[in-house]
Amino acid sequence: MENKLKYIYPLVSLILLLLGRITNLELVYLICLVPIFLLYLQNTDSSSWIISLGLVLLVNGAIHIGTTETPLSLGVIVYPLIIYTTLYLNLITRRALSGAMRTVIMVAFWLGGHYLLLKLNPVWAVYFPFINLDGIFTQWTDHTGLMGITAWVLFANIIIAKSIYNPKGNLLIQISPSVLIALVIVAIPAFISVFLNDAPVVNFDHMVAFYYGADITEISQQYAERGEWLARTCAWLSVLVLIYSLVKLKTTK
Numbered sequence: 001m002e003n004k005l006k007y008i009y010p011l012v013s014l015i016l017l018l019l020g021r022i023t024n025l026e027l028v029y030l031i032c033l034v035p036i037f038l039l040y041l042q043n044t045d046s047s048s049w050i051i052s053l054g055l056v057l058l059v060n061g062a063i064h065i066g067t068t069e070t071p072l073s074l075g076v077i078v079y080p081l082i083i084y085t086t087l088y089l090n091l092i093t094r095r096a097l098s099g100a101m102r103t104v105i106m107v108a109f110w111l112g113g114h115y116l117l118l119k120l121n122p123v124w125a126v127y128f129p130f131i132n133l134d135g136i137f138t139q140w141t142d143h144t145g146l147m148g149i150t151a152w153v154l155f156a157n158i159i160i161a162k163s164i165y166n167p168k169g170n171l172l173i174q175i176s177p178s179v180l181i182a183l184v185i186v187a188i189p190a191f192i193s194v195f196l197n198d199a200p201v202v203n204f205d206h207m208v209a210f211y212y213g214a215d216i217t218e219i220s221q222q223y224a225e226r227g228e229w230l231a232r233t234c235a236w237l238s239v240l241v242l243i244y245s246l247v248k249l250k251t252t253k
Contacts, residue, residue: 075124
């Protein structure tokens with residue numbers, strides 16, 4: 001069963017990603033990576049789920065280029081490569097961490113990878129699969145930046161995956177009342193957003209303008225001042241945890 005799921009679940013994730021891209025069902029992003037994270041939960045120390053994720057992101061980026069006017073660039077390859085590399089480095093930290101902290105740090109590494117990509121070329125953000133979520137659900141991005149959306153999507157998918165995961169169940173899935181609790185938790189950021197009056201950061205145009213020294217609007221100024229803190233903090237946290245893990249592994253041998 002495990003070998004079959006290794007191929008079926010990434011395909012399901014890709015289909016859900018494309019569904020969110022070509023339709024107005026943007027909230028599909030909140031479940032699009034659940035199949036991938038089911039593989040992650042099946043064996044958290046394996047790199048096979050990371051390979052599957054990298055392939056999904058690569059194909060998704062290629063399809064994005066083929067179906068839009070986005071020009072071909074190295075970003076379509078660099079993006080999945082950076083995410084793969086950062087998550088693979090995250091495997092080093094797993095022996096030094098335990099419990100939920102493993103998952104939290106894994107998300108931090110992912111966001112750190114996004115931050116690195118934006119530093120290389122902010123235009124490559126076009127390949128991020130989650131940045132087109134409707135602004136009505138993400139008005140808090142005025143404070144978190146677009147990486148707040150990525151964090152929300154990742155934790156949403158992980159929480160839902162954990163709520164249905166059953167290693168002995170058919171297709172690793174078991175529906176239980178915990179699914180309803182998971183959905184409520186996932187919906188909290190969207191619920192909060194409805195009551196905010198902040199201007200959401202809905203695309204990277206403002207950030208690109210800031211990086212290239214063009215005239216920037218009030219929104220982009222706010223983003224420059226406050227919007228990077230989440231991704232930047234995750235990047236530094238990832239580096240520190242990686243160093244700590246390497247030292248711990250070295251000293252405990």
